[in-house]
Amino acid sequence: MSREIGEVILDVHNISLSFGGVKALSDISFDVREHEIRAIIGPNGAGKSSMLNCINGVYTPQQGSITFRGQTFSHMDSHQVAVMGVARTFQNLALFKGMSVLDNIMTGRNLRMKSNLLLQAIRWGPAEREEIQHRKRVEEIIDFLEIQPYRKTPVGQLPYGLQKRVDLGRALALEPQVLLLDEPMAGMNVEEKQDMCRFILDVNDEFGTTVVLIEHDMGVVMDISDRVVVLDYGKKIGDGTPDEVRQNPEVISAYLGTGH
């Protein structure tokens, strides 16, 4: 792999998050370097999705701050985060069920579209040119993810594995610098997982996109990630390269139970 890992691009400081009485995250800190693939792992309920939601501005942490490219925020605004170049996929898919694959991915381009309402209403001229220009980019993504035959199908009708690809496509359409993937391979069989791995690696390779990845499949994690963060019950119990983490006794007991 020819990409070099760069400086810290995303830094999470002492994030704590509670819902009512339940503490989802306790004092979590870790960093993410540019161009790397960082995995977040941990048993179910450890707070991994909540962590991504904090980065994305979906949840607001009670304590802590997040630094992105040198700018520090105590809470993130979803829109702002997208503008800054962070995109994500969702564990339970958050696709727009009523629209086609093409339209779903095109929504990812909306941030970059400049025509105002009036121009769009007239369409002929600048608005149409812009549509076509973005359509080209989206078609490139569709080619990349190998979903060409489905471009006009309403996503609600596609099988789960393909829907996950559309979710990824929509995130890629933002041309993000950081890609947050929430269990991108959940529910897939071996072949589908291999495809997804390939996509993730290609994205990281070709475009240098930093990837933060929540994943349960240890094989995948060990294979493709550069560094790993381990969470358990909302606390960080491990942080380092896959090998380091694999040998960490706390991590082992969290996954396998004490007595090993």
Next chain:
Amino acid sequence: MFYRENGQLKTSYQADQQIFPIAQDRWFILAMLLLAFVVAPLLATDYWFSAILIPFVIMAMAAIGVNILVGYCGQISLGSGAFMAVGAYGAYNFFARVPDMPLIPALILGGLCATVFGVLFGLPSLRVRGLYLAVATLAAQFFADWMFLRIKWFTLDTPSGSVSVSNLQVFGLPIESDVSKYLFCLTLLCLVALLAKNLVRGAIGREWMAIRDMDVAAAVIGIRPMYAKLSAFAVSSFIIGVAGALWAFIYMGSWEPSAFSVNESFRLLFMVIIGGLGSIMGGFLGAAFIILLPIFLNQALPFIAGMVGIEISTTVVSHTELMIFGGLIVWFLIVEPHGLAKLWSIGKQKMRVWPFPY
């Protein structure tokens, strides 16, 4: 076999994104336009114009407006009658108070008044949705009812509360006869439909649909829910406002505030549900259905009853109408939530492969 797409391969994105990519569709629309613009004026009687064609054209425009808000953006609205009223009275005030105000600018200004009103009462949509939003829009409805009933300034302080317009003309051509009224409204309808369709297949349309389908995810990919929702309210109420002004000026000639009551709001909502949520075509189909149904029932029910030997009075007919309305709404929601428009497109799908079943 007539409706095949074979051989109609698109070689550019532009061609692929046309409103009517299939050639047969283009012919069909051409035929419909011919029918509407040329044949109808020649053949239709006065009754047809005043009871069917003109209301249909104006209501179709309003239905397109409502569809943008309810069907594409997913914000339920029971206040459409109020938007029509604001458009009508807004246009009226500009028309009657400003000397020599030409008709089209008055209509546009009326629409803009409706836009302001719509955005204002659309603000709750940023906080609530569903039933709660419905209640907020009802507030708009009742407030507008009261506003035009009690604040005399709007009605130019006429004692009876009803106002009227006359001597309408566009670019020097008088709009007095049924035919000219019909053609004027039809032209505006086609214009609005085109602009609406362009919006809906463009970036803003996708934003609206994204908000409708899942607004949290929409925010995460950079769509601002506030802008999307308020723009839906704005565009929608503009269209509805212009339609309201047309309804008042052209169809009624003179009107009172009760012309735009909550019943109109429900009627528009039904048009959109039955016609098809989220479809421009649906506005047309729904409006046609709701306008034709009472007329059809008025003719058909006594006829059917006569065959069985029963006398039916008009009150019974109107009750049956209510029942059929209600029943149909429920039926459509169960069987085909996307309304007549979906049935239409399913029909086209079948035609594509006819006479082969696959």
Next chain:
Amino acid sequence: MLYSLVALGFVLIFKASGVFNFAQGAMVLFAALAMARFAQWLNTAGLGPAWLVNLMAFALAAVVMFAVAWLIERLVLRNLVNQEGTTLLMATLGITYFLEGLGQSIFGSDIYKIDIGMPKEPVIAFQDVFEGGILINLEDLIAALIAACLVVALSVFFQKTGTGRALRAVADDHQAAQSIGIPLNRIWVIVWCVAGLVALVAGMIWGSKLGVQFSLATVALRALPVVILGGLTSVPGAIIGGLIIGVGEKLSEVYLGPFVGGGIEIWFAYVLALVFLLFRPQGLFGEKIIDRV
């Protein structure tokens, strides 16, 4: 007060099934019409003293409402089980129109009277405590008592019985309830029967006060703000909300009316609801609405 009764119907169905029943107003009308007509027919058939006639009319009307409830469940709800809220809302809108049309076809559209022997003259009470005493409308008082009894009975039903528990489970999550074996269909029917009963009581009281006529249907629209104010999930909220709105409307008419040309009643309730929606959508007593990602 009357608003509260109708609002009660809304809240009950929502609490029990998560569906907002726009048709509650139409049900009130339908029920009232049924009862009025039955009473009329029974009277002309000379079937006994007034109170017996009323009782029988009430019972008959109740049966009719149960039938309506069963039909609604069978034809409508069963098929719309997992559609989203807005679809169900619009479906109940359709039911509203249907019931209005049906009611008038079957029962006729004149104004009818329901006479259940409620005292009509107001009574002056508390003359020692306040100057000149307070004008209490005995009828309203009795209506309030009836409503209170109804609420108590229903609360007991919901909290203490197995059926009540099942109802609450269904309100929370249809699919989950189904998956643990709760017979969804029967539950729906029960809920709507209860709503029908409440509608009947409301219709009876309202009808005896104002006479049964078509405008009763718009009652649903007037009662909506009550529900918002009190909170969609709160029974005491419905009652208190009804009182606030009822009193508020009269007061605002008296005090604010002259400044802006009168007729404020039309929108007072709604604008109040609007204010609540902007700042406190769950009303005074409702549960906070949480959106899950």
